[in-house]
Amino acid sequence: MFPSLILGFLVAGIAAVTATSSSSCIGTISSLNDVSSAIKCTTVNINAFTVPAGQTFELQLLDGTTVNVLGEIQFGNVSWAGPLFQVRGNDITFNGNNQRWDGGGPFYWDGRGTGGGMTKPHPMMAISISGTLNDVYVVNSPAHAFSIGNPGPLTVSGVTVDDSQGNYPNSRSGKSSAAEKHTTPTAFDVGGSNLIIKNCTVLNQDDCLAIGRGTNITFTDNYCEGGHGVSIGSISSNVIVSDIEISGNNVVSSAYSFRIKTDTSATNSAVKNVTYIANTATNCTYYGVLVTQSYPSNMGTPGNGVTISDINFSSGTTSLTANSGAYRVAVNCGSGSCIGNWDWSGLEASGGKAGSIINNNVITGFTQY
Ligand SMILES: *[C@@H]1O[C@H](CO)[C@@H](O)[C@H](O)[C@H]1NC(C)=O
Ligand SMILES: *[C@@H]1O[C@H](CO)[C@@H](O)[C@H](O)[C@H]1NC(C)=O
Ligand SMILES: *[C@@H]1O[C@H](CO)[C@@H](O)[C@H](O)[C@H]1NC(C)=O
Ligand SMILES: *[C@@H]1O[C@H](CO)[C@@H](O)[C@H](O)[C@H]1NC(C)=O
Ligand SMILES: *[C@@H]1O[C@H](CO)[C@@H](O)[C@H](O)[C@H]1NC(C)=O
Numbered sequence: 001m002f003p004s005l006i007l008g009f010l011v012a013g014i015a016a017v018t019a020t021s022s023s024s025c026i027g028t029i030s031s032l033n034d035v036s037s038a039i040k041c042t043t044v045n046i047n048a049f050t051v052p053a054g055q056t057f058e059l060q061l062l063d064g065t066t067v068n069v070l071g072e073i074q075f076g077n078v079s080w081a082g083p084l085f086q087v088r089g090n091d092i093t094f095n096g097n098n099q100r101w102d103g104g105g106p107f108y109w110d111g112r113g114t115g116g117g118m119t120k121p122h123p124m125m126a127i128s129i130s131g132t133l134n135d136v137y138v139v140n141s142p143a144h145a146f147s148i149g150n151p152g153p154l155t156v157s158g159v160t161v162d163d164s165q166g167n168y169p170n171s172r173s174g175k176s177s178a179a180e181k182h183t184t185p186t187a188f189d190v191g192g193s194n195l196i197i198k199n200c201t202v203l204n205q206d207d208c209l210a211i212g213r214g215t216n217i218t219f220t221d222n223y224c225e226g227g228h229g230v231s232i233g234s235i236s237s238n239v240i241v242s243d244i245e246i247s248g249n250n251v252v253s254s255a256y257s258f259r260i261k262t263d264t265s266a267t268n269s270a271v272k273n274v275t276y277i278a279n280t281a282t283n284c285t286y287y288g289v290l291v292t293q294s295y296p297s298n299m300g301t302p303g304n305g306v307t308i309s310d311i312n313f314s315s316g317t318t319s320l321t322a323n324s325g326a327y328r329v330a331v332n333c334g335s336g337s338c339i340g341n342w343d344w345s346g347l348e349a350s351g352g353k354a355g356s357i358i359n360n361n362v363i364t365g366f367t368q369y
């Protein structure tokens with residue numbers, strides 16, 4: 001009898017502990033040691049701290065968790081594969097509060113993107129959540145900044161990627177006066193569906209957005225400066241990209257502004273239903289619009305194993321200004337692989353010079369190549 005009374009108290013005690021440690025708690029992270037207990041709560045606050053070199057700051061969150069970033073996150077510098085940060089979960093509200101995430105870029109940058117002599121941790125921010133990701137402020141990513149593979153609908157907004165320091169030469173790049181050209185690869189690498197990216201700012205040296213696969217993706221009201229603009233691709237074999245809206249973006253001083261690039265050797269893939277609405281591009285320095293099926297070459301011998309269909313610049317004028325020496329618009333399709341309706345009546349291009357149009361007789365409403 002006595003033992004069972006003790007047992008009764010024990011059971012009651014365990015029940016009480018379970019109740020107070022239920023997921024409605026607030027977890028606080030001030031070092032990697034705090035992560036495993038903090039992620040048992042559906043509110044997770046992140047204070048300023050430095051992630052030790054060579055380790056991933058990894059959050060596997062409970063469904064419905066709200067994350068609040070409350071201080072600057074830094075990462076120790078070492079050559080390794082990364083990622084630096086990884087977050088997973090469903091129905092997450094991730095509030096970055098414009099606190100900086102500093103990837104230590106100048107430690108890695110050698111002007112050669114993900115190539116060069118040193119393994120650079122990338123992506124810096126691996127995002128595998130549904131829900132919302134707001135106001136995350138990334139500076140100096142070692143290589144790719146964000147990789148997004150969302151498991152459900154996700155809206156990314158107010159995010160900044162500031163790799164503008166990579167525009168300047170440094171001691172590793174071996175260049176003393178010319179500006180760096182390929183310091184940081186893609187800012188947003190996208191491989192998920194049902195995704196909205198809006199009101200983001202990217203200052204870098206390569207693609208602002210690169211959609212490698214996915215359907216129902218909207219890229220709207222973003223600002224891209226200094227890089228390779230808004231891209232679909234590069235498209236490899238056996239992937240589909242469809243139902244894409246690129247609207248209200250401002251692409252400034254970029255080598256390319258709007259590009260669709262499919263690998264020369266790719267097969268069994270499709271890019272379909274892409275609509276460009278009311279974008280602005282100024283000071284395009286190489287190609288304003290480029291659709292190419294000879295990637296990585298711009299105007300090489302194109303492949304035709306990927307079909308590109310229904311590419312519209314129709315409603316809402318997209319205007320682009322090429323600087324002298326740059327091509328306004330060029331299209332390099334494989335034989336029979338650019339098909340459907342391509343209504344380009346809403347594209348206005350000025351400045352620069354005309355590009356070539358190869359194997360495409362489906363564009364209507366546009367003549368200012
Ligand atoms: C990593 O190196 C960069 C460039 O030198 C520097 O700005 C940053 O503070 C370093 N990070 C840490 C945590 O020391
Ligand atoms: C856009 O994002 C910036 C940076 O986070 C924020 O300050 C601003 O309020 C946002 N604007 C809108 C219209 O959401
Ligand atoms: C497209 O994606 C948005 C944003 O995630 C989502 O709200 C919407 O339901 C999706 N539309 C379809 C048809 O799935
Ligand atoms: C094309 O994509 C848009 C989203 O950008 C979508 O609203 C529309 O339904 C799609 N059209 C077709 C024919 O699938
Ligand atoms: C045009 O873009 C190039 C490359 O980003 C840049 O160096 C140059 O300063 C820009 N010119 C103007 C007038 O903005």
Ligand SMILES: *[C@@H]1O[C@H](CO)[C@@H](O)[C@H](O)[C@H]1NC(C)=O
Nearest residue numbers: 273274275310312314341343
């Ligand atoms: C593109 O424009 C053509 C011609 O106006 C139209 O038939 C087609 O539905 C449009 N496609 C999209 C995806 O808006």
